[in-house]
Amino acid sequence: MTKETTLQYQALQKGGPFALVSVPKPEPGPGEVSIRLKVIGLNPLDWKKLHIGEIVPSWPCVFGLDGAGIVEAVGHGVRDFKPGDEVFSLFGHELRASSFQEIAIVSEHFVGKRPENLTFEEAATLPICYLTAAASIYYALKIPLPFLPEGETSGPQPSTILVLGGSSGVGASAIQILRLALPTSVILTTSSPQHHEHLRSLGASEAFDRTSPNLVEDIKSHTPGGKGVEMIIDAVASAAKQTSIFEVLAEGGPKEYAEVFTGVKIEVPDGVKRNVAFGRNMFQMPGGKHAITALAELVRQGKYRVPLQIQNAGNGFEAIARGLEDLRKGVSGTKLVVTV
Ligand SMILES: NC(=O)c1ccc[n+]([C@@H]2O[C@H](COP(=O)([O-])OP(=O)(O)OC[C@H]3O[C@@H](n4cnc5c(N)ncnc54)[C@H](OP(=O)(O)O)[C@@H]3O)[C@@H](O)[C@H]2O)c1
Structure with missing residues (x-):
């Protein structure tokens, strides 16, 4: 039987280039959720990691802190999410948890159900900011x-x-x-x-x-x-x-x-x-593990709005490299996303 694979958009070395690499499909552990990305939100830390090497443990590396998509699988003990749920999430830190890939694995506390009044694009811009x-x-x-x-x-x-x-x-x-x-x-x-x-x-x-x-x-x-x-x-x-x-x-x-x-x-x-x-300091604060679900609820109630205008930097993982260049040059009141 051939093992299932998934695609990762890896930064091969400091300054790039990126390459789309096939890797074994990861499985969620206890308390984790596996998400198939639909929209990836870009952040200044992504280009800083690429060009300055800020907090990059080793190369090749996978970046990406924000995204929205569909739950693929859940690990033992996860009750609030099931395969097929439409979600948005904080990503990043570990390679398997970063959003510049087809499927990423995150802690259930990083994930929220996509509010019905937000598109996937809008939801993907929210978490880290x-x-x-x-x-x-x-x-x-x-x-x-x-x-x-x-x-x-x-x-x-x-x-x-x-x-x-x-x-x-x-x-x-x-x-x-x-x-x-x-x-x-x-x-x-x-x-x-x-x-x-x-x-x-x-x-x-x-x-x-x-x-x-x-x-x-x-x-x-x-x-x-x-x-x-x-x-x-x-x-x-x-x-x-x-x-x-x-x-x-x-x-x-x-x-x-x-x-x-x-x-x-x-x-x-x-x-x-x-x-x-x-x-991430939020997750060490009292009540902090509810921060993302509280955000989803605030959005549903109309008490929290998508803070900035959104610009789609393109479709497909290759658009990420172009988007990060735009971000590095500087944006004004704008959040960049890529659809995959
Ligand atoms: N520590 C963390 O966990 C963490 C997490 C997320 C982000 N960050 C960092 O936080 C910073 C902000 O991230 P972001 O995603 O919010 O950035 P962003 O949206 O890309 O920031 C762009 C905005 O910054 C404004 N700006 C730049 N210099 C300014 C100044 N001197 N005074 C006032 N406004 C200024 C610009 O304003 P105008 O166009 O109106 O002039 C522009 O709208 C970045 O350095 C990022 O790396 C840290």
């Missing part, structure tokens, strides 16, 4: 998330908070999660002006041109008494170049800075508390 945004709020700043079953119910409730990089996938997700967690707080953000209206529609109280020479004064003028904000979430390492941004933190306030890990070194002034966030 949502988890990272949630981790910056809940893990790094300790702000409780009211939509998480078994989550913390008490913690800081800042009345003013700034999201740097609101038009990034992580930033636009953070604005929405903050609005759910802090319904009456002042949530400010920075981006290019063409995204301001959209970011206000996601829940930002006000958005500011990130290149304004008066950015600090602009932001402070929108806080009570002009005092500044209590906390900052930096989704795009913008404080690395714009060091004066820390002046927006209110004197006498908690001066908390949540840094989404980007690989860029950021100098933080004395007196500012820095906490670094990774998306």
